[in-house]
Amino acid sequence: MRYLPLTPADRAQMLAKIGVPDIDALFAGVPKEAIVSRAKFDLPDTQSEMDVERAMARMASRNVTAGSVPFFCGAGAYRHHVPASVDHLIQRSEFLTSYTPYQPEIAQGTLQYLYEFQTQVALLTGMEVANASMYDGSTATAEAVLMAQRLTRRPKAILSGGLHPHYAQTIENLAALQGTVTRAPVTPGSAEDIAALIDDQTACVVVQSPDVFGLIRNLRPVAEAAHAKGALLIAVVTEVVSLGLLEPPGTQGADIVAAEGQSIGNGLNFGGPYVGLFATREKYLRQMPGRLSGETVDAEGRRGYVLTLSTREQHIRREKATSNICTNSGLCCLAFTIHLSLLGEEGFTRLARLNHARASALADRLAAIPGVDLVTPSFFNEFTVRLPQPAAAVVDQLANWGILAGVPASRLLPRDEAAENLLIVAVTETVTDDDCADLAAALKKVLA
Amino acid sequence: MSELRFTNQHEWVRIEGDEATVGITKYAAEQLGDVVFVELPEAGKKLARDAEAAVVESVKAASEVYAPLSGEIVAANAALSDDPAKVNADPEGEGWFFRIKLADKAETEGLMTADQYTEFVKGL
Amino acid sequence: MNNQGRPTAVAGMAETAPATISGDRGLDHEEGLIFELGRDGMTGVDLPQTQVSESRLGGQRRKGAIGLPGLSEPEVVRHYVRLSRMNYAIDSGLYPLGSCTMKHNPRLNEKMARLPGFADIHPLQPQKTVQGALALISELMRWLTTLTGMHSVAMSPKAGAHGELCGLLAIRAAMEARGEDRKRILVPESAHGTNPATAALAGFTVEEVPATSGGHVDADALEAKLGPDVAAIMLTNPNTCGLFEPRVLEMANAVRKAGAYFYCDGANFNAIAGRVRPGDLGVDAMHINLHKTFSTPHGGGGPGAGPVVFSKALAPFAPLPLLIHDDAGFRYIENREDLETGSPFGRMCAFHGQMGMFVRALAYMLSHGADGVRQASEDAVLSANYILASLKDVMSAPFPGPCMHEALFDDSFLDGTGVTTLDFAKAMIDEGYHPMTMYFPLVVHGAMLIEPTESESKESLDRFIHVLRVLAGEAKAGNRARFDGAPRFAPRRRLDETRAARKPILRWTQKTPVADAAE
Incomplete structure (x- = not known):
């Protein structure tokens, strides 16, 4: 087997050194009845690299890739162009095959990029501090709710109806154990009256902007209403490129920002791995989950970085930790950091403007089709249209014609009549004018 | 100034009238290493004996500090928030944690004297 | 003579080198932060200037600058290459971190994960357009259940600790379905810190079980602690002392008799994969760190993946989504409303889990074979x-x-x-x-x-x-x-961790402090 360097002769010598007759003797501590024979596994034996490649390529070929068709899917995962140097750099052995930087003297590479990542996230979100990433946007949001429950010592979380339903379910899964979770009504294309739901038992209000339908929310009045009752505002961003054009949650009064960072540096990957961004106010630092890289000096006075404030974490605090998280999204944050460094202020803001302009043009085009209405008066690079018939069937038909037209809202909100005819359409810089023309023509045809 | 009394959780107690000042012992401070953060109780908080009163953290360890006696917190040492190193520098003086108004003075009977505590530490 | 030689002997070279002018030392380069490099207006990505109308931005257009530095592509590449050279890695040397399993990460795995058919598909595109991806997940599920001898597997947990949470939430749901409200979880004192942290997160109280002088879990102490309010034990096997628990079958029996469940921390499955099936040990739920046992790269601390295998008893409570295979092909059931059977406890995360890690792990398994x-x-x-x-x-x-x-x-x-x-x-x-x-x-x-x-x-x-x-x-x-x-x-001498913790500096800020934009 090509990955195993020991030869039969090595194994024999090693067994002799240990002083046992065979490998079975090393498993003597295992109860006899628990040892299984090789024959019990109905699985294939070892295969060459070429054979594995062939088998896997066959599976890969049975998928319709986003890059091969006009592609408009979003709803929490976005297809952006990632420069070639990003993927090259993250595959450097020293990044790819290192562990969590527990020995800082020989892990400055990881610690420094985490520090750069924390700074970038704080700058983008307009917050004071950020951690070294969570698994993804949904789990980051759930952790934010737990943090708010700890900080306020209150049980109740109120979720905006515009919060991605998968995020809402992830929160319910976790936060309901420590308190209660209330979902505001779903109001596609407009903001619900969430202030009315806040009371003196409310730990936090969770609002996504742009919301799952693409609508840009004004967080300021929500922040004011929450703060007036002693509750916190958690702002959620699933399309982080929007922060190149829109006001950051930090300047709108958010206390915690949880975001999905996949759009920068990371591919679609059928849903993972992604990278959760988590930022907050300095005064809440001690209750923040996740790893932190901090600046210090070494014995010679040179600047360096270490993991710090670890006493919040599970490996020291055990059942009193702020979170059980251990492994995070190291390499995905590296991809994020490198891509954002390549973009810089100029590239990032250009990218955001380009996305919005493309989406705006397509929204006009689709809204001109008879029977199609634009539901979201404001949006960044994703909007929702109402079709005269159920959107799922339309998407299905368009897929047959080689167009991935977007995400039907019913995929996320099943059995919801108000959502049935809604189609969520995302447009990034990767979408061409021809793609848009194809979508408009096909939609017209299927609705005719 | 009255003499110090000690607990087997490595807290020292100085009883003055119906109030007691509490901190962690020199031994405890040495065991923890460089203290980097102290979380203190708010004044007015009522605590039963052995309830968690404070948290003291070094780089690689976090430890609860328990109320050695029942009562109500009357003051916490705010200086520790800015300069937690005081706990290492002067654990049984400037590094005090909090003052507590005693609910039951009889509880003080169970505390160790300095000699008893020294013996106790030797046995660890 | 029209050619000139040059000295090639090393004798007489200075014993101690003076400090370098640059501060760099040969191949060891000092490297500043990205924020200290670059200049305004520069970018490493060519994008057009686009005019944007305000009309559809809901009055929320960004007013201030972000503060990102501008660099060209070669500058960014050099910066991160230099950073990489300050890291130790498996590829450069033996990495004997106990409990972390720093094994070789085959590059075939990386190549497979980057096939557009896996990397460039969207989690919410129509399921009929991702049948190959679902087939791959199904095949990986077959490998995991076969190797562990377990009934089924939940694929969505994103790392080991997330898998632990998934297992405990299934146990919680099973208890609720039985109409019981058990509060305690028993965790050996040798356990990974994630175990007690997860139990607390899932709303249980944690009770420690001591170890014997031989480094095993004290089975007698465990049995004595079992009772009608114990929901589960969380046992790492082989344990964190590197030992197989000799009385594991006995403990599993006692746990079952007490009406509790046996959660196994599978972090050390790499010691027994192919020789011992946790299903034969009476395990009810176990997470598998694909980044340990199945060679997906650790990447400086992630991403990982932590699928959870379940016994028949816990299988009905596994979280959404559920992968179904019928005449029409593969299908994910993503919502409770579409369920025919089962009572999943909820959803661990958005979408379906760490597909990129699934591809790598399956490439490893197919390469090795059973x-x-x-x-x-x-x-x-x-x-x-x-x-x-x-x-x-x-x-x-x-x-x-x-x-x-x-x-x-x-x-x-x-x-x-x-x-x-x-x-x-x-x-x-x-x-x-x-x-x-x-x-x-x-x-x-x-x-x-x-x-x-x-x-x-x-x-x-x-x-x-x-x-x-x-x-x-x-x-x-x-x-x-x-x-x-x-x-x-x-690259660095010992670092002052006390200083880092006492006055945390967690982000770069401009030397001249600007007025806090937030206030």
Whole structure:
């Protein structure tokens, strides 16, 4: 087997050194009845690299890739162009095959990029501090709710109806154990009256902007209403490129920002791995989950970085930790950091403007089709249209014609009549004018 | 100034009238290493004996500090928030944690004297 | 003569070098933060200028600048290449971190994960357009359930600790379905910190079970603690001392009799994969760290993946989404409303889990085959025992062995030397090695946990053993020169962690502080 360097002769010598007759003797501590024979596994034996490649390529070929068709899917995962140097750099052995930087003297590479990542996230979100990433946007949001429950010592979380339903379910899964979770009504294309739901038992209000339908929310009045009752505002961003054009949650009064960072540096990957961004106010630092890289000096006075404030974490605090998280999204944050460094202020803001302009043009085009209405008066690079018939069937038909037209809202909100005819359409810089023309023509045809 | 009394959780107690000042012992401070953060109780908080009163953290360890006696917190040492190193520098003086108004003075009977505590530490 | 030679002998070169003008040292470059490089207006990505109308931005257009630096592509590439060179990695040397399983990460896995058919598909595109991806997940599920002898598997957990949470939430749901409200979880004191943290997160109270002097969980103490309010035990097997729990079947029986569930922390599955099936041990739920046992890269701390295998009893409570295979092909059931059977406890995260890691893990499994997986486990165990046998006369092993995939030492061999476990570890850095896991597990003093994995040749192990033997000998001989102040040959000397924790600096800020934009 090509990955195993020991030869039969090595194994024999090693067994002799240990002083046992065979490998079975090393498993003597295992109860006899628990040892299984090789024959019990109905699985294939070892295969060459070429054979594995062939088998896997066959599976890969049975998928319709986003890059091969006009592609408009979003709803929490976005297809952006990632420069070639990003993927090259993250595959450097020293990044790819290192562990969590527990020995800082020989892990400055990881610690420094985490520090750069924390700074970038704080700058983008307009917050004071950020951690070294969570698994993804949904789990980051759930952790934010737990943090708010700890900080306020209150049980109740109120979720905006515009919060991605998968995020809402992830929160319910976790936060309901420590308190209660209330979902505001779903109001596609407009903001619900969430202030009315806040009371003196409310730990936090969770609002996504742009919301799952693409609508840009004004967080300021929500922040004011929450703060007036002693509750916190958690702002959620699933399309982080929007922060190149829109006001950051930090300047709108958010206390915690949880975001999905996949759009920068990371591919679609059928849903993972992604990278959760988590930022907050300095005064809440001690209750923040996740790893932190901090600046210090070494014995010679040179600047360096270490993991710090670890006493919040599970490996020291055990059942009193702020979170059980251990492994995070190291390499995905590296991809994020490198891509954002390549973009810089100029590239990032250009990218955001380009996305919005493309989406705006397509929204006009689709809204001109008879029977199609634009539901979201404001949006960044994703909007929702109402079709005269159920959107799922339309998407299905368009897929047959080689167009991935977007995400039907019913995929996320099943059995919801108000959502049935809604189609969520995302447009990034990767979408061409021809793609848009194809979508408009096909939609017209299927609705005719 | 009255003499110090000690607990087997490595807290020292100085009883003055119906109030007691509490901190962690020199031994405890040495065991923890460089203290980097102290979380203190708010004044007015009522605590039963052995309830968690404070948290003291070094780089690689976090430890609860328990109320050695029942009562109500009357003051916490705010200086520790800015300069937690005081706990290492002067654990049984400037590094005090909090003052507590005693609910039951009889509880003080169970505390160790300095000699008893020294013996106790030797046995660890 | 029309050609000129040049000196090639090394004699007479200066013994000590003066400090360099640049501050760099040969291949070792000092590198500032990205924020200290670059200039306004520069970018490493060519994008057009686009005019944007305000009309559809809801009045929320950004007013201030973000503050990102501008760099060209070559500058960014050089910056991150230089950073990479400050890291130790499996590809550059033996990485014996116990409990972390730093085995070789095959590059075939990386290549497969980047096939557009896996990397460039959207989690919410129509399911009929991703049948190959679902087939791959289904095949990986078959491998995982077969190797573990378990009934089913939940694929969405994103890492080991997330898997633990998934397992405990299923247990919670099963208890609720039985109409019981059990509050306690028993966790051995040798457990990974994630176990008690997860139990607390899932709303349980944690009770510790002591270890025996032999490094095993005290089965008698465990049985004594079982009762009608115990929901589950969380047991790592092989345990964090590197030992298989000899009384595991007995403990599993006692747990079942008490009406509780057996959660197994599968972090150490790499010791027994292909030889022992957790399903045969009475396990009800176990997470599998694909980034440990199945070679997906650790990436400096993630991403990982933590699928959870379930017994038949817990299977109905597995979280959404559920993968179904019928005449129409593969299908994910994503919403409760579409369920025909089962009572999933909820959803662990958005979408379906770490697809990129699934592809890598399956590439590894197909490469090894069942026979190779078994051989890998055996080689890992053999290598760990070889290290234990070769070092136990000069270092101190608290438990005699044989061990499983990792060899545990304590610091009693350093008694009286003034050298600590930390000093010993830092001296290893100067010798070109990443240190072993230190001060874990907590059940022995000054723990050093060495996990060589199956990826090292005998020559590599022998060299490592030689270095550790000499270091141990020098420590005992009172020669502290290699330990005091180590490391000397790393990109940094020891770093001041106290300073970092007392006055945390967690982000770069401009030298001249600007007015806080937030207030």
